[in-house]
Amino acid sequence: MEIQIDFHNRGSIPVDAEAFLRWFPRLAPEVFGTGWFEADRLAWEVHSHMHGRLQLSPKSVRSTLQSLFGMLQLKLGHHNGATRRKVKKMLERQLEQDLTFARLRADGNRRSRHRFLTLCIVACSTDSQLLADALVRFFYDNLHDIMRSEEPHLLLREWAVGIQEIRSLIPEETFMDLMYHLSRKANKMIPAWRNFGIHDPSVETLVQIIYDILGRNNYWDYDRGRRPRRRAWVPDYAPRALTAPPLFHSHPRLALTGPEPLMTVGPRLHSPALSAPVVDEVDEIRMRQEMLENQVQQLQEEVEFGVPEYV
Numbered sequence: 001m002e003i004q005i006d007f008h009n010r011g012s013i014p015v016d017a018e019a020f021l022r023w024f025p026r027l028a029p030e031v032f033g034t035g036w037f038e039a040d041r042l043a044w045e046v047h048s049h050m051h052g053r054l055q056l057s058p059k060s061v062r063s064t065l066q067s068l069f070g071m072l073q074l075k076l077g078h079h080n081g082a083t084r085r086k087v088k089k090m091l092e093r094q095l096e097q098d099l100t101f102a103r104l105r106a107d108g109n110r111r112s113r114h115r116f117l118t119l120c121i122v123a124c125s126t127d128s129q130l131l132a133d134a135l136v137r138f139f140y141d142n143l144h145d146i147m148r149s150e151e152p153h154l155l156l157r158e159w160a161v162g163i164q165e166i167r168s169l170i171p172e173e174t175f176m177d178l179m180y181h182l183s184r185k186a187n188k189m190i191p192a193w194r195n196f197g198i199h200d201p202s203v204e205t206l207v208q209i210i211y212d213i214l215g216r217n218n219y220w221d222y223d224r225g226r227r228p229r230r231r232a233w234v235p236d237y238a239p240r241a242l243t244a245p246p247l248f249h250s251h252p253r254l255a256l257t258g259p260e261p262l263m264t265v266g267p268r269l270h271s272p273a274l275s276a277p278v279v280d281e282v283d284e285i286r287m288r289q290e291m292l293e294n295q296v297q298q299l300q301e302e303v304e305f306g307v308p309e310y311v
Contacts, residue, residue: 003031005039005069007062015072019083023072024126039065046121053200054158056114064118068131084134091116091138099149109150113158120162123169132169136178139163143181152185153192160206176213183210 001017017035021028031037043061050056071086091112098109116135123131139146139159146159160182167175182189190207 002035002074004036006036007039007066010062010066013066013069014074015069016074019072023083023130024128026125026127039069042122042125045125046118049121049125050117053202054117054161056118060111060114061118064115065122068119068122084130084137087119087131087134088138088141091119091135092142095142095145099145109146109154113150113154113162117158117162117165120165124165127169129169132166135162135166136170136174139178147181147185151192152189153196155182155185156189156193156206157196157200157203161202164202164206176209179206179209180213183213186210186214 002014003017003020005013005015007013017031020031020037027037040062043058043065046061047056047058067090068087071083071090094115095109095112098112116138119131119135122128123135147155150159160179163175163178163182190210193203193207
């Protein structure tokens, strides 16, 4: 038995009905009795979901859906995690291409980020635990490359937002562990996000989660000795007590001058009154230029390809 995935003027893809319903259980009422599914409607839902928050172009979303549904064709095997491995491999190939040409483009890993975020939204809207599992596996296995190559503000604004979309589909411990890994760049990605001047409640929620993971009351100051409850796997970042270095009186100068000033053993403390890390003006201009370029690209694609008439 098969289901036709209709892309309107771009043809249709026949997929295995059993695999389709297993992967996207929430779509069952739409295909029951008809054997058809309008992929453009799902593409428009994904595009609308991020409207005003992030520029996911309709062309990019449709391309991602075509690749995803193409993995569920009848002639392909869908057992023992085969499809999940294909999804993971698709994302890894795109990331590899982005890393290869990163120096030639100003948008970095944009294609990988947008494909990952699109699939996260699809997983959430279709209640697909299988897709969410494939996305988590991809992120874990490529964490080093993503953290090393990505702009700090994009780790929060796109990668973390994608993970937040699938939070209800994965164990809470897994979600918090992923946030913990991202929090290792909190001192760079949060100031960069603040400099954008954009208010996004979902990102602000992630920022608060990162604050909680780091065990701080706010971004710049530690807990002043009051340690909040933490999960057992979260490392303790609170500073240790003040400790004086050992004093040796064998040297005449030391005997006259006394001990050295007290030193703090532990991570360096930051305070707004001191030197708070800020994003360089050139970086800020570049980030805003990137946003404008993405908006122009989206408008061009909508003029060229059009958007569905339904909302």
